[in-house]
Amino acid sequence: MSRWFELTGAQFSDASSCARRLGAVEDLFGNDDAPAVNLGGGSLSMSRADAPLAVRMRPRTVDEIVGQQHLLKAGSPLRRLAEGDAAMSVFLWGPPGVGKTTIAAVVSQTGNRRFVEISAVTAGVKEVRAELDVARRELARGRSTVLFVDEVHRFNKAQQDVLLPAVENRLVTLIAATTENPSFSVIAPLLSRSLLLTLKPLTDADLGVLLDRALTDERGLGGRVTLSAEGRADLLRLAGGDARRLLTYLEESAAGASADGATDITPDQISRAVDRAAVRYDRDGDQHYDVISAFIKSLRGSDVQAALHWFARMLEAGEDPRFIARRLVILASEDIGLAAPQVLQTCVAAAQAVQLIGMPEARLNLAQAVITCALAPKSNAVIMAVDGALADVRAGRIGQVPAHLRDAHYAGAKALGHGKGYQYAHDHPHGVAAQQYLPDELIDARYYVPTDHGAEAGMAARMATLDDLLGRPAT
16 A cells, blocks of 8 residues: 555645545555544654754643642643543643644643644635535544644635634534634634633743753653753743743754853853843843833833833843733833823833733734833823822821711711712703812812823813812912
């Protein structure tokens, strides 16, 4: 049969056509032990010695998976799937290098299931239909199929529609991996028939386990090199929560050390291997606080160039982009406020973009927010107002609610004088009713004092008009 395939296989123009032809021949000859076919140039079947370190070190069992413990508890759907005890379809959503393909690899090694990997980058409707046809024949012979689709968000609606009947009827167990929010990139019918599992970024502790395993395991570097404490810190920092990046950098750094005739990986070798500087930045130490302080103060000082430098420095050092986004949202109210109220919307949108699309693309959304904050007019009137009001409350300056402002909607309230004399604002010109709103003890309190910066200058003019209508002395 091998000679026949050699001759007839030549008439097909691509590898996937040859693979489908081979599958048809195997059906004719009843080959139950035929290996699974990977149409999309996938990496799960790569187990040769010269495969990348990140591929060689993929976990072989559920217990070897690092991180994602919230999804791997005893009896959880993902663990049952990995152990061959379930047939549900799942979508694995998470940033790059957190274990989506690894989970698929573990599933591929359990039971007598046929495993097929395709990439949505290269496979089309024709290839998917061909694989589903083979899965149908295999199922009739008692062998189920696990179909792993990488980058599933790249499939268009028509391509996703092809998968729908197969998932609904459990013709295949679909494992689909994506770095984009499936709620926006996957059709609702397909998503509703599957479980959506969200993978979390790997922590430094998780990455440390992988690093130690790769250094000592025979599948990895087998103890042939050592890693200094400083080099270890640099690798963890540069990895940015991405296991694949960590192992790639380790492999290249080890190769560099070997070329130098050394057995210890140093920070200098790491910098040369990854072709960029290992930025000195301890996410839990002084550098973390110093750099974020410089970043915020540059934004507050309206120096856009300095702000972008500190921003880039944090990104290169592996700072959590969600932390940067949170600080921008805070600054938008603390240092800009009503001088440019639209800046808060920009920062919130950037924070949401970080969650939706992840890095590295989200650097653009964050950079837009950084530039907007730096160039916006500044005002600290919002924080001064709220902190001033809180200071009075904490100091005991609270007073009684004026009688006319008290709740008058219950029996007996009228007899107590609650609500008596209250003036409904909409019954008055300009919608402003001149009456006392503060307690007697705070009648002269002034918390919000607008500046003349940006849009807040208009706020100052409006406040002056309102003070006049309310009969309150102008400041």
